Amino acid sequence: MPHMQQHSRKMRIDFLIVGQGLAGSLLAWELLGRGCKILIVDNGDENASQVAAGLINPVTGMRFVKSADVDYLLPAAKQCYRQLADFFRQDFYLERPMLRLFRSEAEYNNAQKRLLEPAYQAYLGECRKPGKPTGHFCAPFGFLEQKQTGYLLTRPLLNCLKDFFTARTCYRQAGFNVGDIQFQPVLRWQDIQPARIIFCEGYRCAQNPWFSWLPLQAAKGEILTLEHSSAIPDTLLNYGNWLIPLAKRQIRIGATFDPKHLDTQTTGQAKTTLLNALRPFCADLAEANCIRHQANIRPCTLDKQPFIGIHPSRKQLAVFNGFGAKGSLQIPWYSRRFADALLHNRPLPSDIQRFYATHFPD
Numbered sequence: 001m002p003h004m005q006q007h008s009r010k011m012r013i014d015f016l017i018v019g020q021g022l023a024g025s026l027l028a029w030e031l032l033g034r035g036c037k038i039l040i041v042d043n044g045d046e047n048a049s050q051v052a053a054g055l056i057n058p059v060t061g062m063r064f065v066k067s068a069d070v071d072y073l074l075p076a077a078k079q080c081y082r083q084l085a086d087f088f089r090q091d092f093y094l095e096r097p098m099l100r101l102f103r104s105e106a107e108y109n110n111a112q113k114r115l116l117e118p119a120y121q122a123y124l125g126e127c128r129k130p131g132k133p134t135g136h137f138c139a140p141f142g143f144l145e146q147k148q149t150g151y152l153l154t155r156p157l158l159n160c161l162k163d164f165f166t167a168r169t170c171y172r173q174a175g176f177n178v179g180d181i182q183f184q185p186v187l188r189w190q191d192i193q194p195a196r197i198i199f200c201e202g203y204r205c206a207q208n209p210w211f212s213w214l215p216l217q218a219a220k221g222e223i224l225t226l227e228h229s230s231a232i233p234d235t236l237l238n239y240g241n242w243l244i245p246l247a248k249r250q251i252r253i254g255a256t257f258d259p260k261h262l263d264t265q266t267t268g269q270a271k272t273t274l275l276n277a278l279r280p281f282c283a284d285l286a287e288a289n290c291i292r293h294q295a296n297i298r299p300c301t302l303d304k305q306p307f308i309g310i311h312p313s314r315k316q317l318a319v320f321n322g323f324g325a326k327g328s329l330q331i332p333w334y335s336r337r338f339a340d341a342l343l344h345n346r347p348l349p350s351d352i353q354r355f356y357a358t359h360f361p362d
Contacts, residue, residue, distance in 0.1 A: 054152030
C-alpha cells in the first residue's frame, strides 16, 4: 500500500493536493495506490461533497437522456467504491432502484419512446400507466422504474479517507493561501517541496488567481433531512427533485439550484420549495419533521464537463475540479485518467486546454 511519509524540514513529495472533497480524496487514493508521495491540505470546513446526496442516476431530465459516457463511468465508479468498501470493511455505495414519477403526459410519452432504444435497456425497467398504484406514492401520470441507480455515503467515505491519510502523514489541516507558493528556486509551499500542486477546491476555484479564468458556473443547492412515521419502500424517488430513504425512518430530499446566491446559508424559501414539490406525490411526508437543513455550493461548469489539466504557463500547477452534481459518478474514472496523464503523459479527456484560446488571459 502507499508509502509512509515523515515530516522533515523540507518534505519532498510528488503531489500536493489542495482540498479533501470527493475529487481531492479519490485522486489522492489513486495516486497513493500507484506509489506516489502525496500530501492533502484542507481547511477542515464542510465542503460540497459532504453535503451532497451522492446520487447516481444514469438517465435524467424530462427527455430521459443518458448521462454522457455513463457506460464506462458507472462501471469505474462501482469498481472504485467496491475497492474502498473492501479496504475499509464498510459499504459506501448503496445501489437502490429508483421510481421516476411523471409530472406530465409528455414525460410518460418520452419514457415510452426511450424504452424502445437498445442503448437504454440496461437502465430502464417497467413503465406504468397513469392510475396504477405505486404503493405509498401518488403517480397521477404514471411512473418508470429505473435501474443501476444508487447513492454514495459521501460523508462516511470522506471521514474514512481522512483518517487513512492522517495515519500515513498524508493529510494536513491548514488554510492554503496561494500567495505562499514559491516558484524559485524550486516549487515550494511552507515546508513542502512538491513536484506539482493540484487544486481540488470546488467552487473556490473562482477565487484562485491561477485558475479563476476557467468558466465555473457555481450553483447553491439546499437539501432537507426529514423524520417520518410512514412505512415507505427502500426505493429512490425522482419527481423533478429526488428523495432518498435513510435508516431510522428518515428521508433526504433535494435539491434546489440557485446560481445567484453563492453562500452556504439555508433559506426558508428553499425549504418551502422542496416540501411543496414533494406534496403532490406524498402529502404525509411533506408534513414530516425537518431535522436537518443543509446548503453548499456545487462547482458546475459552463459546458458541463469537468476542469482537468495543467496551467498553461505554470506547468507545476494543475486543476481537478468542476464535477458539479455528478461527482460520485464521474470522479473515479477521471481520477484514473488524470493519474495516467500525470505519471505517464497519456492524453487527458476533458482537458482545460479547450479554454486556453478563449478564456486564458495572455
